[in-house]
Amino acid sequence: MRIILDGMGGDNAPASVVEGAVLASKKIEHIIAIIGQEELINAELAKYKFDSDKIEVIDAREVISNDDAPVRAVRSKKDSSIVKGINLVKNGEGDIFISAGSTGALLAGGLFILGRIQGIDRPALASVYPILGKKPSLLVDAGANAECKPNNLLEFGVMGSIYMEKVIGRENPRVGLVNLGAEAAKGTTLTKAAYDLLEQSHLNFVGNVEAREVPKGACDVIVADGFTGNVILKLTEGLAWNILQLIKKKFTEGTKAKLGAALLIDKINDLKKNFDYSEYGGAPILGVKGPIVKMHGSSSANAVMNTILKGIPYVEGNVVDTIQNSVLEIEEITLSEHE
Amino acid sequence: MRIILDGMGGDNAPASVVEGAVLASKKIEHIIAIIGQEELINAELAKYKFDSDKIEVIDAREVISNDDAPVRAVRSKKDSSIVKGINLVKNGEGDIFISAGSTGALLAGGLFILGRIQGIDRPALASVYPILGKKPSLLVDAGANAECKPNNLLEFGVMGSIYMEKVIGRENPRVGLVNLGAEAAKGTTLTKAAYDLLEQSHLNFVGNVEAREVPKGACDVIVADGFTGNVILKLTEGLAWNILQLIKKKFTEGTKAKLGAALLIDKINDLKKNFDYSEYGGAPILGVKGPIVKMHGSSSANAVMNTILKGIPYVEGNVVDTIQNSVLEIEEITLSEHE
Numbered sequence: 001m002r003i004i005l006d007g008m009g010g011d012n013a014p015a016s017v018v019e020g021a022v023l024a025s026k027k028i029e030h031i032i033a034i035i036g037q038e039e040l041i042n043a044e045l046a047k048y049k050f051d052s053d054k055i056e057v058i059d060a061r062e063v064i065s066n067d068d069a070p071v072r073a074v075r076s077k078k079d080s081s082i083v084k085g086i087n088l089v090k091n092g093e094g095d096i097f098i099s100a101g102s103t104g105a106l107l108a109g110g111l112f113i114l115g116r117i118q119g120i121d122r123p124a125l126a127s128v129y130p131i132l133g134k135k136p137s138l139l140v141d142a143g144a145n146a147e148c149k150p151n152n153l154l155e156f157g158v159m160g161s162i163y164m165e166k167v168i169g170r171e172n173p174r175v176g177l178v179n180l181g182a183e184a185a186k187g188t189t190l191t192k193a194a195y196d197l198l199e200q201s202h203l204n205f206v207g208n209v210e211a212r213e214v215p216k217g218a219c220d221v222i223v224a225d226g227f228t229g230n231v232i233l234k235l236t237e238g239l240a241w242n243i244l245q246l247i248k249k250k251f252t253e254g255t256k257a258k259l260g261a262a263l264l265i266d267k268i269n270d271l272k273k274n275f276d277y278s279e280y281g282g283a284p285i286l287g288v289k290g291p292i293v294k295m296h297g298s299s300s301a302n303a304v305m306n307t308i309l310k311g312i313p314y315v316e317g318n319v320v321d322t323i324q325n326s327v328l329e330i331e332e333i334t335l336s337e338h339e
Numbered sequence: 340m341r342i343i344l345d346g347m348g349g350d351n352a353p354a355s356v357v358e359g360a361v362l363a364s365k366k367i368e369h370i371i372a373i374i375g376q377e378e379l380i381n382a383e384l385a386k387y388k389f390d391s392d393k394i395e396v397i398d399a400r401e402v403i404s405n406d407d408a409p410v411r412a413v414r415s416k417k418d419s420s421i422v423k424g425i426n427l428v429k430n431g432e433g434d435i436f437i438s439a440g441s442t443g444a445l446l447a448g449g450l451f452i453l454g455r456i457q458g459i460d461r462p463a464l465a466s467v468y469p470i471l472g473k474k475p476s477l478l479v480d481a482g483a484n485a486e487c488k489p490n491n492l493l494e495f496g497v498m499g500s501i502y503m504e505k506v507i508g509r510e511n512p513r514v515g516l517v518n519l520g521a522e523a524a525k526g527t528t529l530t531k532a533a534y535d536l537l538e539q540s541h542l543n544f545v546g547n548v549e550a551r552e553v554p555k556g557a558c559d560v561i562v563a564d565g566f567t568g569n570v571i572l573k574l575t576e577g578l579a580w581n582i583l584q585l586i587k588k589k590f591t592e593g594t595k596a597k598l599g600a601a602l603l604i605d606k607i608n609d610l611k612k613n614f615d616y617s618e619y620g621g622a623p624i625l626g627v628k629g630p631i632v633k634m635h636g637s638s639s640a641n642a643v644m645n646t647i648l649k650g651i652p653y654v655e656g657n658v659v660d661t662i663q664n665s666v667l668e669i670e671e672i673t674l675s676e677h678e
Contacts, residue, residue, distance in 0.1 A: 132585045146519060146527045180485060180569050188485045188566055211570040212577035227527055230519050231550040231567055232574060238551035239578055246471045246613070250606040260602030267589040267596055274585070 007036030009101025020304020123287030176219025346375030348440025359643020462626030515558025
C-alpha cells in the first residue's frame with residue numbers, strides 16, 4: 001500500500017505532517033509518500049531517523065490555501081500537493097490521499113478528479129464524533145452539503161454505516177436521523193421524507209434521534225444534512241472547549257481548589273482526552289471513487305499518525321467498492337418513492 | 340399586574356408550580372392567579388403560609404397534556420388551564436400567562452386565541468442560552484418553526500433584540516446569525532438571504548456566527564431557524580449533562596480523587612449552576628399579541644419563581660407593543676427585497 005500524505009496542508013505543515021509520517025512509519029510496513037515542496041519536506045525529514053524504504057518525497061510546487069476559491073484552485077493549480085496527490089490515487093499510484101488542507105479543495109478534488117461513485121448524488125464529509133466515556137459515533141454529513149434532499153440523507157446513512165463497520169470496526173451500526181423529536185411524524189419536509197427512505201433500507205435504522213441524545217451515543221451513525229451536521233460538530237467543539245476552560249479557571253482559584261485539582265489531575269487529563277480529536281483519525285470524504293481523508297487544520301504529529309493508521313483499514317476494507325455495490329439498493333428505494 | 344400561572348402544566352404540577360407561586364409572592368406585590376383544577380391547587384396551597392390577597396385560584400376543569408394534538412386540544416378543550424388562561428390575557432383580566440405545559444399547545448393557543456402581531460409572519464420561541472462564566476444569550480427560534488423563510492429570521496432578530504433589551508436588560512444587544520462560517524457569502528439559500536435582510540436592519544447585527552462561537556457568547560441574540568435552534572439548545576443540554584455525569588463518575592473513582600473532589604465541591608457546584616436553566620426564567624413566545632411564557636416541563640419551584648419574577652419586566656417593558664412598533668421596519672426591508 002502507498003499512502004499519499006499532503007505535506008503542505010494545515011497550520012503546522014510541513015513540520016507536524018512529517019513528524020506524524022515518521023511516527024506512523026515505525027508502526028506499519030506500508031509506504032508513506034509525502035507530497036509537497038520537496039526542499040521543505042526534506043528539511044523536516046532530516047530531523048528524524050526513519051526507514052528510507054518506507055518514506056518517500058514527491059515534489060509538488062504549488063500550494064492551495066484555505067483562502068483559495070476551492071473549485072478554481074483545483075482547476076488551475078495542477079502542480080499543487082492536493083491536485084497531484086489525488087491524481088496519484090486516481091492513477092493507481094497511491095491508495096489513499098490524506099491532507100490537513102482546505103476541506104473545500106479536497107471535496108472539489110474528489111469530485112472533479114476522482115468523480116462521484118455512480119449512483120451517489122452527493123459525496124459527504126464523515127467526522128468521528130466523540131462520545132464521553134464510550135466509543136465514538138460517526139457524523140455524516142459534517143458540512144459538505146449545506147442543502148440536502150431526502151435521498152442524500154439515505155446515502156449518508158448507507159455510506160456512514162459501511163465506513164463504521166469496515167474502518168471503525170463496529171458491527172451492524174445503529175443509524176439515527178437527527179430530528180426535533182423521536183416520533184416518525186416529527187420534523188421538516190426533509191427529515192420526514194428521509195425517515196421514510198431510511199426505514200425502507202437494510203440499515204439498522206433506529207429512527208429519529210434528538211440532538212440531546214447525540215452526545216450520549218444514541219446511535220453509531222448520526223445522519224444529518226451538512227448544515228445541521230456542521231452545527232453539531234462545531235457546537236460540541238466550542239462547548240467542550242468552554243467547559244474545560246472554565247474548569248481550569250475555577251479549579252485554580254484559591255489554595256484549597258489548587259490542592260483539589262492537583263489530586264484530580266489524572267482525571268482531568270482523562271476528561272480532556274475524551275475531546276481530543278487527534279485520537280480518532282481524520283474525516284473521510286465518502287462517495288467519491290477513492291479514499292480521501294481530511295485531517296483537522298491544526299493536526300498534531302500524533303493526529304497525523306493516527307489518521308495514517310486509520311487509513312489502512314479504509315483501503316483494505318474496500319470501502320469504496322462496498323459503497324458502489326450498495327448503490328443499487330439506494331436507487332431502488334428512491335425510485336419506488338416516485339412510482 | 341395579574342400574573343396567570345398554569346397550575347396543571349409540567350411534570351411536577353401542581354406541587355412545584357404552587358410552591359413557586361408562594362415563593363414569588365413573597366418577593367412581589369402583584370397578584371398571582373393559579374389556574375387549574377381548584378381542589379388540587381388548594382390542597383397544595385394549604386401546605387404553605389401566604390398572603391391570600393396576592394394568590395388567587397381560578398378553576399379550570401380540563402387538562403391539555405403533551406400527548407394531545409396541540410391544535411385540536413386548543414380548539415376542543417375550552418375549559419383547560421391553557422385555553423382559559425390565555426383567554427384571560429386576551430380579555431385583559433391577566434397580564435401574562437406562564438405555563439410548564441405543552442409547547443405546541445401554548446404556541447397554538449398564542450396563535451389562535453391572541454393572534455399574531457400584525458406584520459409578524461411567524462411567532463417564535465425564545466430561549467435563554469447559558470454562556471459559561473458570562474451573561475446568557477437568547478436563542479430565537481428555539482423550535483417553534485422547523486422551516487423558515489428569510490424574513491422569519493429577520494423577525495426573530497428584531498423580536499429577540501427587543502426582549503433582550505427590555506426584559507434581560509442588555510443594551511444594544513449584538514445579533515448574530517448561526518451559519519457555516521463567518522463570511523457573508525457562506526451558508527444556505529436561507530442564511531444568505533437572511534444575512535442580507537439583517538444587515539439592512541437597524542439591529543446591532545454582528546454577522547454570521549459559527550456554532551463553535553455560540554457557547555462562548557459571540558452574540559447576545561442567536562438567530563436560527565427553529566430546527567437549528569432546537570438542535571443547538573438540546574445538544575447543549577445533552578452535552579453539558581454528559582460532561583457533568585462523567586466528572587461525577589471520574590471524580591469519585593478512588594480515595595485520592597474523592598479527596599480532591601471534596602476540596603473542589605464548591606467549584607463543581609458553581610459549574611453545575613451555570614447550566615441550571617431554572618436560574619434564567621422561561622421561554623417567551625414572541626410575536627403573539629400578549630405575553631406567554633413556556634417553562635421547562637420539569638421546572639422546580641425555584642424555576643417557577645424565577646419565571647414569575649422575569650415576567651414582570653416582560654409586561655412592564657411593553658415588549659408586545661414595541662414589537663408591534665418595529666414591524667414597519669421589517670416590512671420595509673422585506674418589501675424592498677422584492678422590488
